[in-house]
């Protein structure tokens with residue numbers, strides 16, 4: 223299997239949308255209720271690019287099977303060396319090191335761009351993502367209780383953090 227990680231293009235946004243909407247509809251990975259439209263996802267993509275944030279895709283046999291990005295953690299200026307990231311792999315392609323390849327490249331780019339720390343907000347039931355992040359040295363730094371509500375239940379979100387050493 224040949225996995226290629228590259229910067230996303232407009233033509234990839236439909237595949238990114240499919241992966242995103244699957245999680246919105248079937249999981250608590252994303253704290254959203256309604257599937258996004260292609261137009262909304264395209265705006266998200268262009269906003270990311272306009273702000274200089276990476277949107278990476280993982281391609282297997284010329285099919286986009288995952289994506290990863292990072293962006294603003296919090297708006298105020300003193301947070302400028304911190305980024306919040308996310309990585310998503312299509313359900314049918316998990317466990318094949320695709321998330322790994324995306325995460326390695328995101329960490330590499332964050333470090334190269336002078337960021338100091340990366341943060342992931344993860345639904346506390348998503349133990350797969352917690353295990354995944356631990357592989358890269360992320361540590362759980364705290365949990366907010368009952369800050370989300372989806373599928374008729376309260377959701378806790380935990381934050382994991384990696385300090386990027388030069």
Ligand SMILES: CC(C)(COP(=O)(O)OP(=O)(O)OC[C@H]1O[C@@H](n2cnc3c(N)ncnc32)[C@H](O)[C@@H]1OP(=O)(O)O)[C@@H](O)C(=O)NCCC(=O)NCCS
Nearest residue numbers: 251308309310311316317318319320321322350351353354
């Ligand atoms: C989390 C996610 C990105 C992992 O992607 P993946 O391609 O399946 O992961 P990989 O095959 O690259 O695994 C990388 C490492 O993480 C570990 N890992 C991945 N998923 C795991 C799981 N569900 N349980 C335990 N460990 C897991 C693997 O064992 C592997 O470790 P190894 O290098 O020692 O073998 C993927 O499951 C996903 O998209 N989940 C839904 C979206 C999500 O939760 N994103 C994270 C929110 S920021």
